[in-house]
Amino acid sequence: MSVSVKDIFNFLIEWAPLEIAESYDNNGLQIGSFHSSVKRVLLSVDPSLKAVKKAVKDSFDLIITHHPLFFHPLKNINKDTVIGEKIYLLIKSQINLISWHTPLDKVEDGVSEAFLKELGFQGSGFVLEEKRENFKNFGLGRVVYLEKSIKLQDLARLIKNRLNTWVMLVGDSEQEINSFAFCGGSCGFLKEKLGSLGIKTLVTCDVKYHLAKDSLEEGFNFILLDHGISESLVLKTLREKLLQLFPVDVEIFKEESPYRII
Numbered sequence: 083m084s085v086s087v088k089d090i091f092n093f094l095i096e097w098a099p100l101e102i103a104e105s106y107d108n109n110g111l112q113i114g115s116f117h118s119s120v121k122r123v124l125l126s127v128d129p130s131l132k133a134v135k136k137a138v139k140d141s142f143d144l145i146i147t148h149h150p151l152f153f154h155p156l157k158n159i160n161k162d163t164v165i166g167e168k169i170y171l172l173i174k175s176q177i178n179l180i181s182w183h184t185p186l187d188k189v190e191d192g193v194s195e196a197f198l199k200e201l202g203f204q205g206s207g208f209v210l211e212e213k214r215e216n217f218k219n220f221g222l223g224r225v226v227y228l229e230k231s232i233k234l235q236d237l238a239r240l241i242k243n244r245l246n247t248w249v250m251l252v253g254d255s256e257q258e259i260n261s262f263a264f265c266g267g268s269c270g271f272l273k274e275k276l277g278s279l280g281i282k283t284l285v286t287c288d289v290k291y292h293l294a295k296d297s298l299e300e301g302f303n304f305i306l307l308d309h310g311i312s313e314s315l316v317l318k319t320l321r322e323k324l325l326q327l328f329p330v331d332v333e334i335f336k337e338e339s340p341y342r343i344i
Contacts, residue, residue, distance in 0.1 A: 085328045087144060087178050088116035090123070093327060094146075098185035098192060102212070102220050107184045108150045113169065114178025120144045123324060125317040126335040127310045129179060133335045134168045138175045142333075145172075146320065148193075148313055150181035186316055187222065188212065193266040194224040196315040197285075201244055209263050209272050209279070223265035223272055225281065231260040234283065238305045241285065247311045248343050252294045253303030259283050262305075266313040273302055287312050308339035 091111060103109050112129075124142040126133040129151040137145050151168065160166040172179055186192045195205050208221030235255035242249045262283035263276055269286040270293045276284055283303040297304060314336070321332045 083329050085120045085330055086116065087111065087114060087118045087120055087180070089328065090120060090144065090146070090324070091116065091180060093323070094180070094182050094185075097323065098182060098189045099217060100185060102185050102188050102214065102217055104184040108152055109181055109183050109185060112151045112179045112181050113172045114144075114176075114180075118143065118176070118178050120178070120328075120330055122331045122333075124333055124335050125320055126337070127314050127317065128337065129168065129181065130337060131164055131168055132337060134171050134177075136335055137177050138171055140333075142177060144178045144180065146180045146182065148181070148183055148186060148316065150183055151179060186320075187266060187313075188220040190219045191319060193313050193316045194222075194264050196319045197264055197266060197312060198224055198226060200315045200318075201240060205264075209265060210275055223263050223269060223284075225261065225263050225279070227261045228259070231258040233257065234259055234303055234305070237262065237283075237285075241305060241307060245307070245311055247307050247339065248341065250306040251304070252289070252298055252306070253283070253301075257303065259303070262303075266316075267309055270304070273297065277302065285312075308341060310337065311339060 100109055120143045122142040124137045124145045127148045129147045159169055161170050198205050203226045205224030206227050207225050209223030209225055211221035234253055234257045238249045238251055261281045262285060263281055264285040265272055268288035270289040272284060285305040287306055287309040289304050289306055317334045321334060324332050
């Protein structure tokens with residue numbers, strides 16, 4: 083069975099439709115041709131230079147990333163810049179690049195559920211459910227109701243140890259919690275919605291100082307971890323689905339957090 087870029091593109095549309103993407107987002111085929119044949123697929127959160135060089139070195143035909151290569155409009159392509167070098171390498175090596183961003187954030191078995199599954203939890207619903215004609219069961223964030231309450235710091239330690247990542251806390255580390263929510267990326271804006279649901283703990287990333295300060299005074303908790311690591315677990319789900327559907331080799335490219343705790 084011959085597999086094309088279009089075949090994999092169509093699978094992604096069926097799993098996480100482009101129609102549910104955020105309006106600011108950029109998804110789909112970023113570089114390449116729908117007619118290209120695919121035998122080896124590299125999965126990565128980011129279209130980093132390291133990921134591109136890995137694909138070139140090991141002869142991958144297709145890279146699928148979560149974050150898009152082209153997010154802001156380009157005014158030029160300069161090979162002496164990092165993004166220019168990536169573009170040149172991809173085109174010269176005839177490597178296709180697909181990016182699938184906010185649709186994967188929103189589907190039921192997408193970014194948030196993959197994160198919870200890695201920790202041994204299961205989501206009980208979306209924090210912010212969206213409804214659109216012809217599409218069901220999608221939204222942002224996933225809610226977890228615990229059978230037994232745990233301390234905030236114990237949940238943070240579970241995340242740190244299971245994912246081998248740094249974590250930061252906003253809140254009383256000794257507080258007992260019986261529910262929390264997770265949303266990959268920058269989801270501090272979900273705080274008010276969670277408050278209306280009676281949930282006072284959110285696991286996410288990239289929360290600004292003033293929001294953290296206000297939340298501490300108001301008794302709302304954040305557990306913060308690396309953005310890329312928080313969203314990387316969905317690549318496992320993607321790999322499983324691709325291997326079930328297509329006779330291709332699929333590898334996950336892992337990168338460390340850009341942050342260093344010293």
